[in-house]
Amino acid sequence: MIVKETFDVVTGGAGFIGSHLCRALLRRGRSVRIVDDFSTGKWENLADLQQQYPGQCEISQQDIHCLEGLRKIFDRADTVYHQAAMTSVQKSTEDPLACNRVNVEGTLKVLVAARDAGVKKMIFATSTAVYGDSEVIPKREEMKAHPISPYGVSKYVGELYCRIFSEIYHLPTLGLRYFNVFGPHQDPESEYAAVIPRFISRMLAGERPIIFGDGEQSRDFVFVEDVVWANLLAAQSEVQRISLNIAYGQRITLNQLAEILNQILGQKLEPIYQSARIGDVRHSEADISQARKLIGFKPDTSFQEGLRQTVEWFQKRALTARG
Ligand SMILES: NC(=O)c1ccc[n+]([C@@H]2O[C@H](COP(=O)([O-])OP(=O)(O)OC[C@H]3O[C@@H](n4cnc5c(N)ncnc54)[C@H](O)[C@@H]3O)[C@@H](O)[C@H]2O)c1
Numbered sequence: 001m002i003v004k005e006t007f008d009v010v011t012g013g014a015g016f017i018g019s020h021l022c023r024a025l026l027r028r029g030r031s032v033r034i035v036d037d038f039s040t041g042k043w044e045n046l047a048d049l050q051q052q053y054p055g056q057c058e059i060s061q062q063d064i065h066c067l068e069g070l071r072k073i074f075d076r077a078d079t080v081y082h083q084a085a086m087t088s089v090q091k092s093t094e095d096p097l098a099c100n101r102v103n104v105e106g107t108l109k110v111l112v113a114a115r116d117a118g119v120k121k122m123i124f125a126t127s128t129a130v131y132g133d134s135e136v137i138p139k140r141e142e143m144k145a146h147p148i149s150p151y152g153v154s155k156y157v158g159e160l161y162c163r164i165f166s167e168i169y170h171l172p173t174l175g176l177r178y179f180n181v182f183g184p185h186q187d188p189e190s191e192y193a194a195v196i197p198r199f200i201s202r203m204l205a206g207e208r209p210i211i212f213g214d215g216e217q218s219r220d221f222v223f224v225e226d227v228v229w230a231n232l233l234a235a236q237s238e239v240q241r242i243s244l245n246i247a248y249g250q251r252i253t254l255n256q257l258a259e260i261l262n263q264i265l266g267q268k269l270e271p272i273y274q275s276a277r278i279g280d281v282r283h284s285e286a287d288i289s290q291a292r293k294l295i296g297f298k299p300d301t302s303f304q305e306g307l308r309q310t311v312e313w314f315q316k317r318a319l320t321a322r323g
Contacts, residue, residue: 008029012084014041070113088192092151102152175243183224184313213276223306247286
C-alpha cells in the first residue's frame with residue numbers, strides 16, 4: 001500500500017495512454033494507484049515501474065465494475081484519471097452490451113466511487129467518436145454530438161454523467177476528447193489496431209501498408225505525450241463540467257502518413273489499396289482553441305517527430321523480440 005498522503009489514480013493504467021500517464025505522474029514525484037483488469041492492458045507497459053519508483057506505484061488487477069474495490073483504491077485520492085474502457089469501435093458494434101457495461105456502467109461506478117471518496121477532480125478520457133459522421137471540420141466542442149457507434153454513444157453518455165456529477169454532487173470533472181492518439185506502446189497486434197502501429201509494423205517488416213479506400217481520408221493524429229500533458233493541465237485547472245478537444249489541430253491523410261513513414265524508414269513501399277470500409281469517417285480535424293484558452297494546452301511534438309520516436313520504439317521492440 002502506498003503510504004504517502006497524496007496520490008492519484010489511473011484507471012486503465014496498463015493500457016497504451018494510461019501507462020504513459022502513470023510514468024509522467026511518477027516522474028513528477030506523484031504516487032499512483034493503477035486499476036486495470038488487463039483485458040487489453042499489458043504488464044510489459046508497466047515493466048520496472050515499481051522498481052524504478054519504489055513505494056510510489058501500486059497496481060490493482062481489477063475490473064472497474066467492482067464498486068467496493070474502487071472505493072478502497074480511491075480512498076483519499078487527489079485526482080482520478082479515468083482511461084479504462086472498451087476502446088474498439090468495431091468490438092462495440094459486435095457487442096454493444098459489453099461496451100455499455102464497461103464504458104457506461106463502469107464510468108458511472110468510477111464517478112460514484114470518486115464522489116464518495118471526495119476526490120479533487122476526475123478527468124475522463126472521451127473521444128472524437130462523439131462527433132460521429134458529421135462532415136463539418138474542424139470539430140468544435142459546441143457542435144451537436146452525433147455518435148454513430150455504441151462506442152461513441154458510450155463516451156457521450158460518460159460525458160453527460162461527468163457533467164451531472166459535477167452539477168449535482170459537486171465532483172469536479174473534465175472530459176478530454178482525444179482524437180487519433182499514437183506513440184510507443186500502442187498495440188499493433190490487436191485485431192482492432194489503429195492505423196499508425198499497423199503501418200509501422202508492416203513497413204518495418206518490409207511489407208506494403210494496406211489502405212482501405214483511396215488514402216485521401218484524413219485524421220488528426222496527436223502524440224501520446226501531448227495527450228498526457230493535456231491530462232496534467234486538466235487536473236491542475238479549475239475548468240470543469242465540459243469536454244475539450246485534444247488533438248494536434250491538423251489533418252494528415254493516410255497517403256501522407258505512408259509517405260512520411262517511408263522517409264523515416266528510408267524505404268519506398270507503395271501502399272496496397274483495398275475497398276473502403278463502410279462507416280469510416282472521411283475526415284477528422286479538431287479545433288483545439290478551447291483547450292488552449294481554458295487549460296493552456298498546446299501540442300509540443302510535431303507529427304514527424306512523434307512518428308520518429310514511435311518508429312524508434314518499434315525498432316527497439318523488434319530487436320528485443322529477436323533476442
Ligand atoms: N488511442 C486513441 O486514439 C484514443 C482515442 C480516443 C479516446 N481514447 C480513449 O482513451 C482511453 C485509453 O485508450 P488506449 O488507447 O490507451 O486503450 P488501451 O486499450 O490500451 O487502454 C485501455 C485500458 O483499460 C483497461 N480496461 C478495459 N476494461 C476495463 C475494466 N472493465 N476494468 C479495468 N480496466 C479495464 C484495459 O486493460 C487497458 O489497459 C480509453 O478510454 C479510450 O476510449 C483513445
